[in-house]
Amino acid sequence: MIKSKYLENLIDALTILPGIGRKSAQRMAFELLNSNPEKSLHLSKELTNIDSKISKCKICGLFMDIEEVEQQTNESCHVCERQNRDTSIICIVGSASDVYVIDESTSYNGYYFVLQGNLSPIDGKGPAEIGLDRLDKRLTNKNIKELILATSSTIEGEATAHYIKNIASEKGINVSRLAFGLPINGEIGFLDNETISHAFNERKII
């Protein structure tokens, strides 16, 4: 081995990031080693804060500052606490980062629920593991009229959407799903067959 043991450990640690393979992790590690030590110290401090300063909202699963929890009597985030939101709609997403994307790019003003991934029995991810038991409880306790499914269009995402639809239907709640189709400014000739097929099936009268 020509590398330092600690350098190897750093490279291994960096590969846990999505989309980062060994080569990219190695480049990042060398970049950190060659940069001003203050930069890596700053990064390490922010990484430590993940566990000590950030928590999850007990209602929707969105990330929030632990300080925020300490200042309140309940443990919900500023989105769940905001009074002017439409309490009858919940948008269900597969990841907390999707909440920010939807909030910034739409005029949606209801509540959110963040799943901990999608159903995947082969990986040991059943309904309770991804938070569907909490969702079930939330739908029973509140006056919810519509669920918007903003989960991904993968096989697991579709299976998860189907499961949620069944829970909601039992309670008489309407379920809508984000439309799949042509991207804005996209040209039909450049799209894959599945996207075109979805777009065709989801067409609407104009």
Ligand SMILES: [Zn+2]
């Ligand atoms: Zn919340």
